[in-house]
Structures are given as structure tokens and as C-alpha cells.
Amino acid sequence: MDFHIGLKDIIDIILVAILLYQLFRLLRRSGALNVFFGIMSFVIVWFLVSYVFKMDLLGGILDRVVSVGAFALIVLFQEEIKRFFMKLGSRRELMIASFFRRFFNNSNDESEKTDYNIVQIVLACRSLSKRQMGGLIVIGRNNSLEGHINTGERLDAAINSRLIESIFFKNSPLHDGAMIIAGNRIQAAGCIIPVSKNQEIPRRLGLRHRSALGVTEHTDAIAIIVSEETGRISYAINGELTINVKAEELEAFLSKNMNSN
Numbered sequence: 001m002d003f004h005i006g007l008k009d010i011i012d013i014i015l016v017a018i019l020l021y022q023l024f025r026l027l028r029r030s031g032a033l034n035v036f037f038g039i040m041s042f043v044i045v046w047f048l049v050s051y052v053f054k055m056d057l058l059g060g061i062l063d064r065v066v067s068v069g070a071f072a073l074i075v076l077f078q079e080e081i082k083r084f085f086m087k088l089g090s091r092r093e094l095m096i097a098s099f100f101r102r103f104f105n106n107s108n109d110e111s112e113k114t115d116y117n118i119v120q121i122v123l124a125c126r127s128l129s130k131r132q133m134g135g136l137i138v139i140g141r142n143n144s145l146e147g148h149i150n151t152g153e154r155l156d157a158a159i160n161s162r163l164i165e166s167i168f169f170k171n172s173p174l175h176d177g178a179m180i181i182a183g184n185r186i187q188a189a190g191c192i193i194p195v196s197k198n199q200e201i202p203r204r205l206g207l208r209h210r211s212a213l214g215v216t217e218h219t220d221a222i223a224i225i226v227s228e229e230t231g232r233i234s235y236a237i238n239g240e241l242t243i244n245v246k247a248e249e250l251e252a253f254l255s256k257n258m259n260s261n
Contacts, residue, residue, distance in 0.1 A: 113184055117159040118254045121181075124164035125226055125233050126247040134175075134228030135168040136208045138193065139258065140182035143219035149180050152191030159186055168226075178211060196239075205241075212236040222257055224250065 046066060050059035121137065128135050138145065153174060157163060159181060167174050167189045177190030196213035212223035217239040225234045233250055234243045237257060245253070 114258050115255070117181075117184055118251060118258060120159045120161045121164070121224070121254065122247050122251045123161040125224060125250060127161065127165050128168055128226040129231045129233050129247075132228060132231040133165075133168050133170055133226065134208060135164075135224075135226040136178040136193070136211060137164070137224040138178050138180045138191070138212075138215055139222040139224070139254075140180065140187075141220045141222065141258075143221065145180055145182055145187075145215075145219065145221060148178070148191050148193060148215065149182070149188045152177055152180070152188040154188045155186050157186045159184065178215075198239075209234065209236075209241060213239060213241055216240075222254070 046059075046062045049055050049062055121139075125135070125137075138148070163186065164179065166172065167179060169175060174190035178193045179189045180187050180191050193211040194214045195207065195210040196217055198213060198217075201210060201213065206227070206229070208225045208227070212225050212234075213236050215221055216223050216236045220238070223236040225236070226232075227234070232244045233247070234241060234245065235250060235253060236242070242253075
């Protein structure tokens with residue numbers, strides 16, 4: 001029995017491994033990790049029955065299940081598939097935008113404006129933390145947040161630390177919603193953000209943290225959370241949450257991720 005592995009086969013194996021790993025990460029964030037292991041177990045059994053032991057009757061049944069199962073998976077994981085292609089498109093858009101900024105050499109003014117806005121956001125978060133006033137700030141990057149913006153009160157205001165603090169003041173009518181920043185402007189406040197469905201989120205985390213994870217799972221946005229109970233600052237990006245950071249750490253994080261926009 002001849003068994004040869006060429007360069008093309010090695011590349012093929014590496015690409016399949018990368019695809020499976022990305023699928024594993026995607027389903028882990030959505031809390032459907034058990035489904036992933038179930039699918040992999042079924043695929044292994046199907047391969048053994050159909051191609052190793054060559055059981056015609058059982059193999060034929062499993063072949064029919066596989067052909068129908070592909071459509072069932074699309075329906076079952078439509079949100080995860082949508083999220084995957086949105087992130088894929090946003091990365092391509094990011095590369096194109098970066099190319100044109102470098103080509104026309106007009107990024108200095110925009111960078112200075114972004115740095116100023118970062119300072120204002122960090123100052124506001126530090127003040128909210130000291131006063132233990134809760135807040136959720138969502139910062140858009142490449143993906144549109146228009147659908148979320150429409151759920152709140154439109155402001156279209158310059159980013160200012162005192163304005164942010166006043167919006168999240170405990171007696172403010174916009175206190176409980178999310179503030180959305182996009183295009184270096186405060187676009188809206190009091191916005192409704194859907195919460196994450198990830199079952200692995202610790203129960204001690206409140207609605208703001210779950211909403212922050214939810215919006216960063218479906219878009220490339222950044223979410224900053226100030227806990228009303230503890231005053232701790234946290235941030236989320238790409239569906240991953242970093243808890244209890246200092247103001248200096250938040251500033252470094254925003255400088256890296258907002259300036260790379």
C-alpha cells in the first residue's frame with residue numbers, strides 16, 4: 001500500500017487544523033462547545049464506518065445524515081457563521097483603510113484627535129470608578145453600530161469626560177443604557193445592547209458585563225465597563241473580557257486598539 005505525503009498534503013492538513021481551531025474558539029465563546037465535540041464525534045464515527053470498515057448499510061445511512069446535517073448546521077449556527085464573516089470582512093476593510101491612510105499620509109491629525117478622546121474617556125472612567133457609578137461605553141471601529149445607536153437617544157456630541165460622567169450619573173435617565181462612540185463622536189446614550197449567550201460567563205458578572213461581551217462577540221467594537229457595585233474598570237474586545245484594570249492599563253489598551261483602527 002503506497003502512502004505518500006507531499007507538500008500539498010501538509011498544507012491541506014494545516015489549513016484544516018486552523019479551520020477546526022477557529023471553529024472551536026467560535027463555539028466556545030457562544031457556549032456551544034458541547035455541540036462541537038458532539039459533531040466531531042459523529043464525523044469520526046462516520047469516517048470509520050464509511051471509509052475504514054466500509055459498512056455499506058450503516059455507511060449509507062450516515063451519508064444521508066451528513067448530507068442533510070450540513071443544512072441543519074447552517075440553521076443551528078447562523079449567528080456564529082454571521083459573526084465569522086463579519087469579522088472576516090472587517091479585517092479586510094481594516095487593511096484597505098490602513099493602506100489608503102498611509103498612501104495619502106493624512107493620519108497625523110486623526111491620530112492626535114483619537115489620543116485626545118482616549119484621555120477624555122479614561123478620565124471619565126477613572127472618575128466613575130472612584131464614585132462607584134456604573135457605566136457601559138461601546139466604541140465602534142470598523143463594523144457599523146447603527147442598529148444599536150437607533151435604540152438610544154442620539155447626541156452627536158464631542159467626547160468630553162464631564163459629559164460622560166453626567167450621562168452616567170445615578171439620577172440621569174440615560175444612566176442604565178450604553179453610550180456608543182463612533183467616528184470620534186458620542187453618537188448616542190441609553191442604548192440597548194443584547195447580552196451574550198455564553199454560558200461560561202461567571203454568575204457574579206452583571207448585565208453590563210454580559211452586554212459588553214455580547215456586542216464584542218458580534219462586532220469588532222470595544223466595550224468599557226465600570227462596575228456600580230465595586231467601581232472596578234473592565235474592558236472587552238473580540239468576545240473576551242479583561243476584569244479589574246487600572247486607568248493606565250485602560251489607556252494603553254485604547255491607544256493600541258483605537259489607533260490601529
